[in-house]
């Protein structure tokens with residue numbers, strides 16, 4: 480053990496077996512973990528200016544699975560990847576269905592959005608389209624196929640691993656997320672740290688213990704995995720360090736990390752591997768604190784409610800526009816040429832983006848929402864004010880990453896998330912302001928009236944950066 484890990488162990492050990500408010504009934508729980516570190520050179524996803532394949536591995540990547548329920552289990556796979564697209568999730572479901580063992584419709588695949596992971600076929604196509612060599616393109620395809628099989632493998636292993644455990648959950652806090660949209664006179668001007676803009680500092684966590692020993696921890700935090708910097712190196716960023724720290728502090732446990740509505744939230748401070756470690760340790764320390772606090776028992780596996788909606792795009796440009804744009808250099812030109820190819824092939828460009836939403840409801844004790852894509856923080860702000868935040872957990876980057884999901888405010892302000900990112904993701908235009916009410920209304924319908932906020936619901940205290948934290952975040 481080196482000095483750093485001794486220090487870490489002293490900080491974190493032991494994670495206490497959770498104290499639950501009353502004795503919980505046993506629920507079938509299984510976990511599994513598989514290494515998904517690329518074994519050959521790959522192009523990385525996440526930053527548009529990288530050139531060539533990765534040069535080194537700072538930390539291995541994993542996919543971890545959690546299965547809950549006896550007869551008809553739900554399965555979550557948390558993948559250390561920038562974005563697992565719907566095409567990969569569909570193939571995972573098809574392969575898992577062939578193998579049997581569980582209903583693949585009850586599987587959710589969530590990405591941690593680490594920007595130091597291999598890009599996948601079907602993810603944000605314009606980041607590499609027209610910039611990669613045929614050999615690099617082939618290796619992206621090979622990694623995509625390999626990862627797809629690994630996700631199936633880890634899901635099935637978690638299902639096979641199931642045995643009775645006690646489930647509980649609680650709401651913690653982590654404070655390193657800062658709103659990253661730098662504004663001037665009401666318009667977006669760049670990336671930075673916007674001190675007065677919304678964040679979601681909640682950190683919900685779920686625990687499973689067997690014979691008093693932790694076997695599974697699942698924690699969620701709403702922040703980009705971009706603290707390690709944009710070098711061409713593989714690693715899991717703060718979410719990866721959080722998972723390995725938790726697993727080190729609770730030997731035998733598997734730790735899943737998922738990301739909330741942190742599309743416009745970045746780690747503060749940011750820019751090197753030590754900061755990734757520091758933010759990961761903050762999550763692990765909060766998990767440790769929470770595990771020793773009074774938690775809410777979850778007495779049965781969740782009900783699953785799903786609804787696929789379509790998010791409307793603004794009316795797209797005509798062919799002449801794309802022909803003009805196609806003469807440009809760079810991402811705009813390549814994007815326009817892709818639009819023209821799509822027009823030639825399909826005769827039209829998409830006018831909506833498919834958006835499948837899943838919720839897991841543990842009776843009246845907890846509703847967990849899974850939203851596809853990079854969801855801006857305003858969605859968490861609305862959901863956690865309009866619903867009872869004390870029983871609510873919201874994940875982004877789930878089951879697909881079709882791009883950013885901007886709020887009405889972010890659409891009005893403009894900038895990277897509502898506008899330029901749509902080029903990376905290969906869409907012909909930005910979203911209409913109707914998307915916000917569509918997503919919020921659908922989620923509220925799925926979780927049901929029982930989760931409405933009441934006069935007894937306390938005011939959420941985690942939707943802005945406390946003044947006292949600002950000095951440490953500015954560094």
Ligand SMILES: [Zn+2]
Nearest residue numbers: 592703742853
């Ligand atoms: Zn992002």
